[in-house]
Structures are given as structure tokens and as C-alpha cells.
Amino acid sequence: IVFCFAAVPSKSQRIVGGSLTTIDQYPTIAALLYTYNFITYGQECGGIIINNRSILTAAHCTYGDAASRWRIRVGSTWANSGGVVHNVAQNIVHPQFNVGAILNNDVAILRSATFFTFNNNVRAASLAGANYYPGDNQAVWAAGWGDLFYGQQIGSEQLRHVQLVVINQNTCRNQYANTVFTITDNMLCSGWPNGGRDQCQGDSGGPLYHNGVVVGVCSFGEGCADARYSGVNARVSRYVSWISANA
Structure with a gap:
């Protein structure tokens, strides 16, 4: 697995396929x-x-x-x-x-x-309320200092961000069906349909935003930006x- 999106339980995950940003955009x-x-x-x-x-x-x-x-x-x-x-x-x-x-x-x-x-x-931050459910394919943004690609293990010194979309819960559940993971209602999946964008090691614990509201906390994935596996976040609305x- 990758922690926020790694194959080794390291504490960290990184932004893949994104761009540099600054703290005034993500205070x-x-x-x-x-x-x-x-x-x-x-x-x-x-x-x-x-x-x-x-x-x-x-x-x-x-x-x-x-x-x-x-x-x-x-x-x-x-x-x-x-x-x-x-x-x-x-x-x-x-x-x-x-x-x-x-x-x-x-x-x-x-x-x-x-x-x-x-x-x-x-x-x-503005945190998602108990009834806040971003719809499938809605644009979401992840930010963090994690790896730029799977296995890098260095991370980015400058803050980075990437636009992703919400992945349907059943789609995500099926993606992980043959892994050790079970996708529960406490999880929110995000990714990019053809891969190439994700959170990765080092981004763990970081925010996933929908219209400026934090809907997810970067949790795990299989590899980083792998089209077969969405990134998985803890669903903030479940923890109000x-x-x-x-x-």
C-alpha cells in the first residue's frame, strides 16, 4: 500500500501530477x-x-x-x-x-x-458537516509536501497541489476488492480516471478540499496515481x- 497513497507503511505520501503552490492559497x-x-x-x-x-x-x-x-x-x-x-x-x-x-x-x-x-x-479550515457529500466526479483539490512519484521517498520541499475528482464509492470498493483493504462508508475516494494524479507518501494526513471545504484526510492507496486504484481519504463528514x- 502507499500511505496516503504507499507500499510501505511509512508515515508519509506525496502529490503526483500536480504543480507548485504557496501557503497563502492553502492557509x-x-x-x-x-x-x-x-x-x-x-x-x-x-x-x-x-x-x-x-x-x-x-x-x-x-x-x-x-x-x-x-x-x-x-x-x-x-x-x-x-x-x-x-x-x-x-x-x-x-x-x-x-x-x-x-x-x-x-x-x-x-x-x-x-x-x-x-x-x-x-x-x-471549513470542515464538511455531517450531511456534506461531494458528488461523483466533482472536482476536489489535494495539497501537501509528499512524493512526486511512487517510491521517491524524498517529498517536495515546496507545497504542491493537484486537482482530482471524487470517485464513485462502489467503483472504489471494486477497485480494492482483491486487496487487503475494504472501502467503508468512512472513506472517500479520489483520483483521476486515467491515473497520473494522486496523493502519495508524505501527503498523509493532509486535506482534500471540495469548493474550499475539507471533505477528506489523506489516508492510503495502492501505489501512487495508479489508474487501477483510487486514492483513499478519511471522510471528514463522518467525524463531525x-x-x-x-x-
Whole structure:
């Protein structure tokens, strides 16, 4: 598998087939920095600013980690410089993560030790409400600092974005029928009919936007931008109450 779209459970996924962009176009995105040695921190996942202290991300990014393993960079176009870096006080993984299906309920909240200061480059996202369902083939946008192609394992230092479309739920379910994955109602699939566009490793936890509203959190896929397999996102509309209770 690829995490947000990889074949190895790495914490990361990357934008494929997209273009460079800047943080003022996506002020609701955050770069999540991880440390293996408690000395250096590097971008491993994406996140979505919920309010002035909390970030929504993918549970597979932070599952099992002490809060001190993570830091949050907001307000920067760049993965590993600029903006403001905040320490993490709490790592709140969805209690039903991985229950019922592999990577089901792939959402987590990182609560910052310090408040975010909002400005043109740092804003709280509009999250999909409980009845928000973007229709099949609707245009959606993904953004992140992930790999430019499957297996790259480096990522992009500058923020990138790509336009995708919503993939029909049954189509997506059938695509994954012969894999270890089951596509549940808690998932939202996105992709490009002929492949060539996707989220990829390093984009995990990052946003999928429909008309500026966050409808998905980058979760997983088979490879990246493979026409046979859509990218899979956690469906934000299913988590309205959990997010409001924990953010």
C-alpha cells in the first residue's frame, strides 16, 4: 500500500501530477514534523488546522507516538523552514482506528502546546458537516509536501497541489476488492480516471478540499496515481461530533 497513497507503511505520501503552490492559497494546511532521535524534526505528514490549537491528521501518522515525537509547522510554503513551529501537547487517535477494516477511521487530532496566531497564511479550515457529500466526479483539490512519484521517498520541499475528482464509492470498493483493504462508508475516494494524479507518501494526513471545504484526510492507496486504484481519504463528514469533542 502507499500511505496516503504507499507500499510501505511509512508515515508519509506525496502529490503526483500536480504543480507548485504557496501557503497563502492553502492557509489551513500544516506540515507535521516527526523526530526519530529527538534532535532533528522533519516533515512526515500533513495536517489541517481545526481551530487555534488543534490539527486534524491521519491516525496512521501518529498512532502509538508520544506527543513529543511531533511538531506542527503553520504558515509556511516550505516543509522544513519558515512559518511558526509549535510543540504538541496531546496526540488523540480515534478510538476506532483500524477497527472493522484496515485503516478504517484514519483520523487523529494533535493538540498544540501553544496557540496558533491567525493571519493570511494561518487560518482554521471549513470542515464538511455531517450531511456534506461531494458528488461523483466533482472536482476536489489535494495539497501537501509528499512524493512526486511512487517510491521517491524524498517529498517536495515546496507545497504542491493537484486537482482530482471524487470517485464513485462502489467503483472504489471494486477497485480494492482483491486487496487487503475494504472501502467503508468512512472513506472517500479520489483520483483521476486515467491515473497520473494522486496523493502519495508524505501527503498523509493532509486535506482534500471540495469548493474550499475539507471533505477528506489523506489516508492510503495502492501505489501512487495508479489508474487501477483510487486514492483513499478519511471522510471528514463522518467525524463531525468526534472532532468537535476533541479539538
